[in-house]
Amino acid sequence: MPTVPENVAVPVENDYDSFAEAYAAENETSLNNAYYTQPAIVDLAGDVAGRRILDAGCGAGPIFAELRDRGAIMTGFDSSAKMVELARKRLGDDAALRVADIGDPLPFPDGEFDDVISALVLHYLEDWSAPLAEIRRVLKPGGRLIMAVNHPVIFKLLYPDADYFATVKWSDEYNFNGRQAVLTFWHRPLHAMTDAFTAAGFRTAVVSEPYPAPGARERFPDELAGKTAFLSFLFFVLEAV
Template sequence: MSGSPGWSRQYDLIASEYAAKNEVSAYNAHYERPATIGLLGDVRALRVLEAGCGAGPLTQWLIEHGASVRAFDISPAMVDLARSRVGDRADLFVADLAAPMRFAADGSFDLIVASLVLHYVEDWVPVLREFRRLLAPGGAVVFSTHHPTADAKAFSPDDYFASKLVSERWDYGSGIDVRFWRRPLSAMTRAIVEAGFVISNLVEPEPTPELQQLDPELDHRFRTQPQFLFFRLI
């Protein structure tokens, strides 16, 4: 596996390997997932839409905590993995977050979760407007994305304010270039406000206490350079 795969299908090429790593990786298991779950609150009996569900670790958590879940991903291979994980306990389907979400009527969901997926989309405004449309009164969106300062250091050291398509080499198979959009915090908040949301919480989490024992080096990295940023919107 090498080179830069088609934009919309890059996860198809790495689905199984990504799913296995995601399960145990400090980035996901000891940093991203606990922080996202911390922002969800009580999901019992909530109608939840999960965008970019990947292989379904959060889908499973949502189901096991009493939510009724519809979940989608642009990668058919990822959706297959999620399906083998949760079976028919969730309604899983292939869809593109960047396209109009015709699969659901206005006000269909109490909660929308988008974990580590929005950085694959250039323009957040239409996506967030669709989320707004799909939410019932009193509903909320919870999402995580790359921390803008982490991406600035790596990809835009001379211009923090640039929003741009960048590519990162991941050590999967013989290597794969994964593309995503880096943007400054102000571009995120501008899109959130333009789509009619209010930020009710913004979190820069610390890694779980166990990580200090499990992987002191990564614990240090997360404490000196935040990797992800978390929002709850209403």
């Protein structure tokens, strides 16, 4: 196998530190985030007053902020130190934030949280077994994992000749507030997702393909013209059993 010379830098996949500010700025007003993912996660969470919630992959903290405003006791982490820095600017120095990776053992006790939020995080990982097991560990019995990942049909729409039933690595280019970036994902079919949930000790309570939030049609008339909704992400509410 060819090796990379020592003097050549190896690109870091999904290097959010390198485009964190542009990504955070884009998501303040974007259709996919501000008018779709974030409100959908908050709606699925429901009444969170007094609940201890872990935002696993909190980014710059928009969902953390919204749930905290609704009375939740929030803790968050992200693998990007720059994202955590931006979240701290938004949320204040007293916010319970740290740098950690969802692919590693989580730095929290067993049964610490009522809910875990994982918005657009797990689709970066090939193997879900260890992350889901750790999330299950830090949840109380009956606690919820509220999550969103790439809708599995998107990969098939982009690559019609690809094998939908395979777990496949793929990348796409994005423009975040004028900054070009490449994100790399792992496609997996729906049954592989639900099998992983069951194996980790979760019951699938909700599968959601939500509509855009109110105000989206006025702000994005061209993107939503003639559509009741659109395919982008798939949302789940899972209960720890």
